[in-house]
Amino acid sequence: AQSVTQPDIHITVSEGASLELRCNYSYGATPYLFWYVQSPGQGLQLLLKYFSGDTLVQGIKGFEAEFKRSQSSFNLRKPSVHWSDAAEYFCAVLLRDDKIIFGKGTRLHILP
Amino acid sequence: NAGVTQTPKFQVLKTGQSMTLQCAQDMNHEYMSWYRQDPGMGLRLIHYSVGAGITDQGEVPNGYNVSRSTTEDFPLRLLSAAPSQTSVYFCASSYYGLNSGNTIYFGEGSWLTVV
Numbered sequence: 001a002q003s004v005t006q007p008d009i010h011i012t013v014s015e016g017a018s019l020e021l022r023c024n025y026s027y028g029a030t031p032y033l034f035w036y037v038q039s040p041g042q043g044l045q046l047l048l049k050y051f052s053g054d055t056l057v058q059g060i061k062g063f064e065a066e067f068k069r070s071q072s073s074f075n076l077r078k079p080s081v082h083w084s085d086a087a088e089y090f091c092a093v094l095l096r097d098d099k100i101i102f103g104k105g106t107r108l109h110i111l112p
Numbered sequence: 113n114a115g116v117t118q119t120p121k122f123q124v125l126k127t128g129q130s131m132t133l134q135c136a137q138d139m140n141h142e143y144m145s146w147y148r149q150d151p152g153m154g155l156r157l158i159h160y161s162v163g164a165g166i167t168d169q170g171e172v173p174n175g176y177n178v179s180r181s182t183t184e185d186f187p188l189r190l191l192s193a194a195p196s197q198t199s200v201y202f203c204a205s206s207y208y209g210l211n212s213g214n215t216i217y218f219g220e221g222s223w224l225t226v227v
Contacts, residue, residue, distance in 0.1 A: 009152070043202060043218040044155075090154060098143060098162065099170060100216065104154040
């Protein structure tokens with residue numbers, strides 16, 4: 001069955017440190033992949049998406065993600081986090097019938 | 113251009129009551145969907161629609177009804193609310209189809225508590 005796994009429920013990093021959020025997917029076909037961010041009490045904002053082409057995708061707010069087919073992964077990275085990056089992050093995969101399956105989310109905490 | 117608008121933003125219901133969560137978009141999107149978000153569960157698809165007059169079930173459709181009489185509106189109905197339906201609900205829309213690279217836009221959410 002199709003699924004998206006985000007292994008880390010919570011991650012804490014210091015401001016200015018680098019960040020990597022993990023995402024693994026299970027899907028038989030070529031996946032279309034997304035990362036969304038949700039600030040407390042807000043809706044979801046698209047950070048970036050991978051549909052085809054270059055496996056390193058650049059997004060908004062300085063985020064990037066790398067699609068690795070061999071590892072079924074789509075990890076999100078940022079070289080230097082800011083306090084405003086504290087939020088919950090969701091990885092998602094788009095299925096052929098236009099359904100999107102979301103991971104359970106990773107909550108990012110930033111230490112000053 | 114207001115994007116995706118959900119109402120109400122907050123609602124408290126008693127068990128057994130019915131209500132409708134409204135969702136409207138002004139972007140002429142064919143695709144609309146409803147998700148619920150629960151702690152530690154991510155977002156789960158309830159129902160979706162690929163155009164007026166067409167609806168289909170998602171992962172967790174039980175206890176919810178939808179209809180799509182116009183392109184703009186996609187209401188979600190709870191016929192007999194249960195405490196298990198306490199959740200945050202998100203409406204989303206996109207040009208059809210998502211597999212063509214179209215972006216899905218989310219509303220700001222509706223917080224529903226069933227007591």
